[in-house]
Amino acid sequence: MGKVKILVVHGPNLNLLGEREPQIYGRATLDEINSALNTLSEELDAELKIVQSNHEGVLVDEIHEARRWADAIIINPGAFTHYSIALRDALAAVGLPVVEVHLSNIHAREEFRRHSVIAPVAVGQICGFGVDSYLLGLRAAVKLARERKKE
Amino acid sequence: MGKVKILVVHGPNLNLLGEREPQIYGRATLDEINSALNTLSEELDAELKIVQSNHEGVLVDEIHEARRWADAIIINPGAFTHYSIALRDALAAVGLPVVEVHLSNIHAREEFRRHSVIAPVAVGQICGFGVDSYLLGLRAAVKLARERKKE
Amino acid sequence: MGKVKILVVHGPNLNLLGEREPQIYGRATLDEINSALNTLSEELDAELKIVQSNHEGVLVDEIHEARRWADAIIINPGAFTHYSIALRDALAAVGLPVVEVHLSNIHAREEFRRHSVIAPVAVGQICGFGVDSYLLGLRAAVKLARERKKE
Amino acid sequence: MGKVKILVVHGPNLNLLGEREPQIYGRATLDEINSALNTLSEELDAELKIVQSNHEGVLVDEIHEARRWADAIIINPGAFTHYSIALRDALAAVGLPVVEVHLSNIHAREEFRRHSVIAPVAVGQICGFGVDSYLLGLRAAVKLARERKKE
Amino acid sequence: MGKVKILVVHGPNLNLLGEREPQIYGRATLDEINSALNTLSEELDAELKIVQSNHEGVLVDEIHEARRWADAIIINPGAFTHYSIALRDALAAVGLPVVEVHLSNIHAREEFRRHSVIAPVAVGQICGFGVDSYLLGLRAAVKLARERKKE
Amino acid sequence: MGKVKILVVHGPNLNLLGEREPQIYGRATLDEINSALNTLSEELDAELKIVQSNHEGVLVDEIHEARRWADAIIINPGAFTHYSIALRDALAAVGLPVVEVHLSNIHAREEFRRHSVIAPVAVGQICGFGVDSYLLGLRAAVKLARERKKE
Amino acid sequence: MGKVKILVVHGPNLNLLGEREPQIYGRATLDEINSALNTLSEELDAELKIVQSNHEGVLVDEIHEARRWADAIIINPGAFTHYSIALRDALAAVGLPVVEVHLSNIHAREEFRRHSVIAPVAVGQICGFGVDSYLLGLRAAVKLARERKKE
Amino acid sequence: MGKVKILVVHGPNLNLLGEREPQIYGRATLDEINSALNTLSEELDAELKIVQSNHEGVLVDEIHEARRWADAIIINPGAFTHYSIALRDALAAVGLPVVEVHLSNIHAREEFRRHSVIAPVAVGQICGFGVDSYLLGLRAAVKLARERKKE
Amino acid sequence: MGKVKILVVHGPNLNLLGEREPQIYGRATLDEINSALNTLSEELDAELKIVQSNHEGVLVDEIHEARRWADAIIINPGAFTHYSIALRDALAAVGLPVVEVHLSNIHAREEFRRHSVIAPVAVGQICGFGVDSYLLGLRAAVKLARERKKE
């Protein structure tokens, strides 16, 4: 079937990973996460495009763009998880399978972090496993992408 | 009295109209809506400036700019309807008459879409008529603009 | 296609228009609104039946009656907007396209006026433009009526 | 003990049964329901008075009237279920045993339909069985009426 | 200054007073209350028009009518206290001073009876004193009516 | 069509009927209810299996078992009405028509008893008629079972 | 029957009446209100003890004391209306009939002023009539006191 | 380091998988899921104990037992997700790393399914990927188990 | 009067006491608590039956059984405190005086632990004193049992 193409979206403040509240978000930097993702993607025969931005509009634009080439999306919406209906609508608009990931277990944190406006437009959610949330998410996304190409 | 000048603001994800969830938003593209608006504006002797952006900040900047030249604003805030207090404050700050429009009937959709943070700073709201929401909104805006110029 | 037929429903207290809290509802009387509607309906090749009542049951009966002859309904439910589920169910029962109009912008008023039990059974809503809410509503209703006849 | 006398009250919009949203309310007309009720009432040795109105005040008046002759009341309050405290107070005022019936299972529908202001003044509630809600309700009402006469 | 004219409005189910739940509403009949009101009105040099109806629309019509002749309104809205925004809007529309009375202390009863949609458009409220709620209300209304005529 | 087969499920604490709070639940014992059910089932040409348990898991197991032989289910979930989503999911899983019954009128009791997590997966609900809730429920269940066999 | 004895309780900040927010509370001073009360009490053959304090504990002590001599209590709890459960319990403890009065119509003001923790232990409430709230309250209290002495 | 030992817990109604609401839960049977888990566990050098029960108490007992031998727990609590605080406390009591999995995306379903009482005592949550939720969960659990053994 | 008989009920997860979250629940094991209870019961001339189960149904069965022999019940419902209406109904059904105890101060913990569905059917509650909650509870229960036998 050839390689599947996955857009990986990192939301706001994730550029500071490793240095930002490491007791919550761990000590891995975003570069290290991206390396791990790239390594696994080769194993899974997938091609990744990775973007990070602190600008909601940039993320919306990137997601729009992805509808022309991607087979699935992995997104860690960061703080946007809890209020960015624009992001949610963008994901719904492009119609690709979406895997929502979080480093921390958002359901075990402050009340306001337990609600995701993104979740209803995602296929599924993986949270709480640090870097592994991304890697498990990549496995899920690749599978969804392959199923989609088969249809 | 001469032409009245209207700023037309399209919020996030509206650039995908026609292709995005057409069962909700219809099959007209943004270009087609803009054409229809321009056609009607000629009939009504109005001049339009039309902007679309997925960036909240860009929309705020455009609205600020409008206070120097526009007589009224038509805005479909898209997803920003439900949380962008920045947009609301921008509209309140420029002091122009605002007509809020929506393609779908937001009061008949998911609970979170029924609340508009924009509404309290608008003169009125038109929703549920697809492209016609814009065209009716243009009629309303032109009338408000004319009344404003007369004062 | 011939004339389309529209039922125009004015809810409770609207008979006092012009004299009732004019700072909110404007100075136009109900007769003046009805004249304006009739004038526009001729231009749009529509035929109107206009009713006003302070009795919920009378309005329900009129709406039921309309299912035999009308092509669309324009309704300003007045105070019934906020609690008359009977009116809502009547509108749903007759299955005609419904345009909900309000003189004032109900979404910018007291909390209890922001919720419409009618909205979920209407095609769309127009509010805040005074008499023009009705006239824009008539344009919308005529278009919906024409589309319906075509089907 | 002689025949028991039962008032059967049909609330607003029930006159449209059979033609109104049949996927929810079924295809039986109100006449057919009334026939079925009359047939069963003969079998159970009961006498029925059946009223329907879209006017809350008419229903209140009828319920008041019933306190002079009826032994029990069956009521399908329709939309009034959810807000007519006047109806509730009328039922409480006359002091007869009340059986509340609904064609659809209101507890499985929209949130606002799950709350009945009538229920606290009824002996019991039967809902979800279409026409059979009425027939089961008649059985219950006749039994309550007989017990009441015995006291 | 001559007699002042007062409209006395009795809401739904009040026609059953004396026989309806006397442990809550007392044993006085509506006729007895009206007699007491008429007796006191003579003492206070006031003229009363007294209406009772179980129909919301009738009460709205009567209130509208009163704007042509009355100097004040006493209203016991009964069950309409809690949901009839139509009644509230009618009272606001006619612009007369309104005295809201209740036989029972609604603030000491079920939760839903503690909220009055009428209160915000009334000058004041008197509740809990049985027949005396009306008589005290009449004293208050006459005084308000006299002040109003003086203005 | 032959006999229909009905599973009758009694939830927790119903084994104490007759002795438990008889002012709420009546003086009939569970044995007496079961006898009455069996008598009526013969009249209606139905075969009953009756189970009672205070163990949620036992009830879930029984409901699962029923999918192999029963045509309908009558359930008085007792206290489980208000929180046992496991029971709800079991009923949804087996796909049989479900009739929910309660001895008392749960909608007229404490707030927490007014909400049923079972209701959304039931065809209908009968409550408030004591033993007759079961007998009316049996009539409803037999009818639903027959319709199901016909399909 | 002799004179009845009434305790009149003025809550916190009422010592500033006349000078405090006169647009809400009127221009009468507390001394003027007390004079008017004393004048009317003579007419009604009642004896008053009047206390004012900004100290909740002082008011509780005074109410306790009243159980030895008073026949009824009039209380304007001021700000304590909304939170002083101690005052409420004191009033309930002494078992005298309580008339709650307010100068302004608390049900037409800020949300937090609409709830009275005192109301459930009062016979009734009078609010919105300025000084007349007290005078009407005195009439009510005297009547309740006389009825109590008769028992 | 040798094999890690994982307890896999399937909650109520999961024994019906494949036949129960397949549009939500998929067509895989529990046996098929267990086979897939066992296959993957061999690849990951893990040993599984798999239990399913519709009895909350049985699951609590099994979890208690696991504290003597297991290195981690995978749990799909099914309906217990939403109310079984007993299960939550059991998981907290044994102090093993817990991976919560769900076949469907609970955050995109009915409101009551979006809240997990289990989540705050789990390391993380994986939902929405059908059978793959379990397989991804096994990967996560094995990694957590290995880290725990290393400590 | 002879010995009084007390049923002591330990809810779910209490079998792990001493090893489970000792910072919250203390270091005493259930055996040690039971020993302390037995020692005190001898001093107080009481006879205890002690049960612990993680199965709600087992506890309900035990409570039912107790109505034949016990004079009072001490219960630490553990996690069932917060949702087991079945347990609550069981306690209400047997009609014995109930003393609710908790090791920790549930009113000082997470929000969801502050609400007890058991409390409204208990005579009183003792919480926060660790093992002493039980011992104080035993004193209370013995006294209630003696009073009950005297009646």
Add this chain to the structure above:
Amino acid sequence: MGKVKILVVHGPNLNLLGEREPQIYGRATLDEINSALNTLSEELDAELKIVQSNHEGVLVDEIHEARRWADAIIINPGAFTHYSIALRDALAAVGLPVVEVHLSNIHAREEFRRHSVIAPVAVGQICGFGVDSYLLGLRAAVKLARERKKE
């Protein structure tokens, strides 16, 4: 270890015990409760200081004072339980172990009485046992005081 010293605080309205709503609070007077406390304190080798006040400020002052000499505090905050954050902060400020007691079972009464703002700063709570709530509370407080002295 010598005597421990305990401050016993009785909140507002408790001076009326015995005469105040005896069906809720029992027939024992405050003097009788204090006698019983003194008797038991001798047995337990404790020294009591007992205060009662209807003034929140007096109680706060007394609690402050206690930090210089007391080893523990027993408090029945009466009505202050539900709103006196000043009392709560006073108890937190002095840092002594606090035992909260109530004569009645506050968790089985009106909704507003179920919430204690004091509880989060107390070691534990005892309620519902009348005078015995105090005596059990004294046992608990003495034990806490002894443990504190040992530290």
Add this chain to the structure above:
Amino acid sequence: MGKVKILVVHGPNLNLLGEREPQIYGRATLDEINSALNTLSEELDAELKIVQSNHEGVLVDEIHEARRWADAIIINPGAFTHYSIALRDALAAVGLPVVEVHLSNIHAREEFRRHSVIAPVAVGQICGFGVDSYLLGLRAAVKLARERKKE
């Protein structure tokens, strides 16, 4: 313009500053805060009157008194922040500019501490800076006082 006069009000429990929960409220005593205030007041040419009380009534009396001589008020309402509407009304009644200060950042603490009933009658609020909250508050108050004298 001469010296401005400022009333500084310290609410309940602030007399224990320095010794009370120093991790929240810091180690400065009230005397030290007052010294710092007096030092700064000389620099700013202001005259202070400083009061502290644990009695709400005393604070209300002091605030009333201040209307005769003060130009502004600084208040740290302590626990009264969250419920003392009497204090709020006192501040509103005297009509002086009010500066609300808090040692800790109340918006970052327990939910109930985030709401201030005082805030709506204050000019502004300063919180979270320990002693500096007072000193910054003094600067603000002096400026407001000067502006007021100028008017």
Add this chain to the structure above:
Amino acid sequence: MGKVKILVVHGPNLNLLGEREPQIYGRATLDEINSALNTLSEELDAELKIVQSNHEGVLVDEIHEARRWADAIIINPGAFTHYSIALRDALAAVGLPVVEVHLSNIHAREEFRRHSVIAPVAVGQICGFGVDSYLLGLRAAVKLARERKKE
């Protein structure tokens, strides 16, 4: 110690200060505020970097940047106060002391403006003093910056 470095962040719409709703926000322009800040910063020996943007992402980027050079942050988040969790997380991520300022007293305005998502990550908040909110905030920030450098 040398100069401390402070980042001053102005949120959306603050560029319109002076012209925007001056009755709420005052007549000072942003330039005037910045001048006042610069003047005071010289007096306090601080160095300022001042940024304003209507783009959330730009503010997040600036805050990230500040972690390399600033000693403290002053932020007026404008409309972002109420929803920008991204901003909140950015402030938490950089770990600098944050002073939140507002021109108006947000706690005395519309309900939605009373809640700040930024507050929990700020040291303190100053609001309601117009330009002086900034100047007092600068004093607070400089002090926090100095303390931080000392550590």
